[in-house]
Amino acid sequence: MRKNNFKVAFRELRGKLKVISGNDDLGLVEKFNEAIALIREYLKDVRTSVLANPFKEKLEQIYFYKFEKPEYYALKIYHVALYTLLSQRPAGPPDILRKFYLEELEFILRYFNQHAFYYEYYRSGFTEMDEALFIPGAVMASPLLHDVPELDPDYSTNGDYLFSKFIAYEMLQEYILNELSALDCPVPGVGNGIMGATGMPAIAGKKWFEWTGELINVVELGYGIYLSKQLNDGKATLAEIFRWLNESFGLKIVNPANKLAEIKRRKRISRTHFFDFLQAAFIAYLDEDDAFDPDELLGNGRLN
Structure with a gap:
């Protein structure tokens, strides 16, 4: 997979995930296993291609690790987080579900607040720290990056995993907000926990x-x-x-x-x-x- 084909393959991946999410013959676990297998294979192919075809310019390298890799890897984080959310979702009346979703929202907001400096950098499109955050091997000591897992030295930077998590948690936040809205204004086909193409329930018949x-x-x-x-x-x-x-x-x-x-x-x-x-x-x-x-x-x- 060449670097200029990443986005095309990513759209194809999302199309396949949409088919899986719409397959009513599969249960939650089966949907997750099939989806995560496709995502892992895609991420593996991207890594192989990047390492086999080194970036020619620093700006090109920064762009990949700041925008592209986080978008791709966020899909894995999001599906894992969504599966956890749906598998732990309690059965019961709307008030119990609402309390559960609100607690999950509070967790997401705490994560954003915990990393407020980098989250603002991510949201605002700043560039001043790009070389430290998005060049593999750059040295950067920051207590704010303490929860970043062990990095692949050849294929990771100080900031790409954090940006991936921001994207994934924003997607999960959007999903939860839509579930809460469905609880307040029930619509057939909404609020059933099905993973739609955008990570949100689809409106039946539309x-x-x-x-x-x-x-x-x-x-x-x-x-x-x-x-x-x-x-x-x-x-x-x-x-x-x-x-x-x-x-x-x-x-x-x-x-x-x-x-x-x-x-x-x-x-x-x-x-x-x-x-x-x-x-x-x-x-x-x-x-x-x-x-x-x-x-x-x-x-x-x-x-x-």
Whole structure:
């Protein structure tokens, strides 16, 4: 697996996990075992490829260990944490479940507070400490990194595991918040503990589209909607917009600020690459003679 194929393979992995999570013939343990086996194989392939194809530039290396590897490894941490959550979930009335979920949320928040300095670094897209945090072999003595497991010296940095855990815990936090919401406003198919494509329960009977383009394009779209104030008279928050995009397209964008930092660093392509592409495609479409074919626009004349 070459480095430029990591993201493609990652999308394929998530597609396979979605199939497993939707298989009602499998129990919780069987779903977990099949999912974690696929994730481990993917992570093994990525490690092998990275070590066989050394990074040519320091910035490329930092980018991988700061953004890509944490996103991939977070999937393993998340599935382990979600399995633990669901296997320990008590049976009983909604009040008992609510208490259980709130306690789990408190645990997650304590972890974020315990690592507040690095969590803020992660959320804000800072770069000042990148060489110390995301270059293998960099020396860094910090009591705040005491719970990081023993590192693979050839394939780990001081910060990539911590960032992985931040991503995974944000995903778990989102899952729990959706479960709590389902308890307050029951909807058929919601709150059943099934691992959906985004790590959240699916709403029965609702048709979703799957985003098959580059994930970073959704980040451009989300910020564009937010900054142009297109929703709710401009009152929709950035978090609300990305939660809506995640749920609508089956995504796991848990920290758009990190992806925004990636967009800001673009040099080879425009920083508004996706918007430029949309504009060019739309102008080309308008210039076509059959651009306003009603059957094409409305799907054979129907919107439903």
